[in-house]
Amino acid sequence: MRTGVWLVGARGSVATTSIVGALALRSGLTGPTGCVTELPDLRGPALPAFTDLVFGGHDVVTTPLTKRAEALATAGVLPGRLVTALPDELAAVEDELRPAPAGGSQAERAAAVVRDLTDFRRRHGLDRVVVVNVSATEPAARPHPGHADPGALAAALAGGDEVLPPSSLYAYAAVRAGCPYVDFTPSTGLRLPALAALAAECGIPYAGHDGKTGETLVKSVLAPMFAMRHLAVRSWSGVNLLGGGDGATLADPAANAAKVESKQRVLGETLGHVPQGGTRIEYVEALGDFKTAWDLVTFAGFLGTGMRMEFTWHGCDSALAAPLVLDLARLTAAAHAAGHTGPLTDLAFFFKDPLGASTHSLAEQWTRLCGFTRRLHAGGTDAAPR
Numbered sequence: 001m002r003t004g005v006w007l008v009g010a011r012g013s014v015a016t017t018s019i020v021g022a023l024a025l026r027s028g029l030t031g032p033t034g035c036v037t038e039l040p041d042l043r044g045p046a047l048p049a050f051t052d053l054v055f056g057g058h059d060v061v062t063t064p065l066t067k068r069a070e071a072l073a074t075a076g077v078l079p080g081r082l083v084t085a086l087p088d089e090l091a092a093v094e095d096e097l098r099p100a101p102a103g104g105s106q107a108e109r110a111a112a113v114v115r116d117l118t119d120f121r122r123r124h125g126l127d128r129v130v131v132v133n134v135s136a137t138e139p140a141a142r143p144h145p146g147h148a149d150p151g152a153l154a155a156a157l158a159g160g161d162e163v164l165p166p167s168s169l170y171a172y173a174a175v176r177a178g179c180p181y182v183d184f185t186p187s188t189g190l191r192l193p194a195l196a197a198l199a200a201e202c203g204i205p206y207a208g209h210d211g212k213t214g215e216t217l218v219k220s221v222l223a224p225m226f227a228m229r230h231l232a233v234r235s236w237s238g239v240n241l242l243g244g245g246d247g248a249t250l251a252d253p254a255a256n257a258a259k260v261e262s263k264q265r266v267l268g269e270t271l272g273h274v275p276q277g278g279t280r281i282e283y284v285e286a287l288g289d290f291k292t293a294w295d296l297v298t299f300a301g302f303l304g305t306g307m308r309m310e311f312t313w314h315g316c317d318s319a320l321a322a323p324l325v326l327d328l329a330r331l332t333a334a335a336h337a338a339g340h341t342g343p344l345t346d347l348a349f350f351f352k353d354p355l356g357a358s359t360h361s362l363a364e365q366w367t368r369l370c371g372f373t374r375r376l377h378a379g380g381t382d383a384a385p386r
């Protein structure tokens, strides 16, 4: 199943690490550590192989992909030997990267994205193209009447309005081009009634939001433990220190607020109440693509006895995120092939703020993911296969 992976934010750290990683896997230069779709419980015939993946994407910057990969190698995010071993493969992906459409109306920019996607699909004879948003986090969308339904959106776009935030404009174009869509960021993306309805009309599956790679991953394991042992969590405070492009973006209070909201949701929904405390994100340029998160939890046990736990997470964000981007592209492609449409809630395992999630517990999300993948491999489908 030849599958296009179209990365919005294709020259960013997560995208570049995903591309180098996939090319290295394809060439047998590295193993699939971190790719959950290569675990025995998930591996199988329904998923496109790494050799089936073809990369392309949009970005607003033009820094050559090889330069971005070299910078990540210098920063210790990926091995430099992979960048030197894959010059032709990286050059081939470079040829598939396009500047993010600028100027003109939003309708014209959306049409340009649709053209780029359909040309890419045709040029490479792809069965399908999965659009994955790994672009910079944007502030929450400003409400607009055009968000209400597909008709209102079409009218607003035809009238020349700036209706959609950039992530949603790409999501709109993806749906219009018949492409499944994954949002790895906390941005609005497809989470507008008009876009969800349009995706349903067009039979498009989509997944999101905001990859779960660090502090929230640990929270989604620990919070159910406190709940299951009937321990009363009184406070949960976290500090995240990060550098890199993502850290620089999150220095903007509006983008920061979108991310913080997405990170705290797991506690309220798992514990049944939101404990005192919050999550802070601070930009520390010197940390580059590495992140340190420190969390302090205070809780009470039998007879009200007070206790506390703390943990420190030192992660390399892009190395944690990239294999999940590849997993999501493979799973979403397989779901599209099997005829799934609408939100892929069984992929909640991957996200901080999962669409329509019934649980934030990582263990329960894992069980659902395994069941979903097993059905895909067995040829189980909700609709006619495509």
Ligand SMILES: NC(=O)c1ccc[n+]([C@@H]2O[C@H](COP(=O)([O-])OP(=O)(O)OC[C@H]3O[C@@H](n4cnc5c(N)ncnc54)[C@H](O)[C@@H]3O)[C@@H](O)[C@H]2O)c1
Pocket (backbone or CB within 6 Å): 008, 009, 010, 011, 012, 013, 014, 015, 058, 059, 060, 061, 100, 133, 134, 135, 136, 137, 138, 166, 184, 185, 186, 210, 211, 212, 213, 214, 244, 245, 246, 249, 317, 318, 320, 321
């Ligand atoms: N790394 C992780 O562990 C992790 C986890 C969850 C979510 N995320 C999210 O993934 C996203 C990418 O993270 P990153 O570290 O690669 O950031 P980054 O800043 O390195 O990359 C973002 C890229 O998006 C591009 N971009 C900005 N606006 C664009 C637009 N309108 N169209 C096309 N491209 C655009 C930028 O030029 C840049 O190349 C962020 O939103 C981040 O919050 C990352």
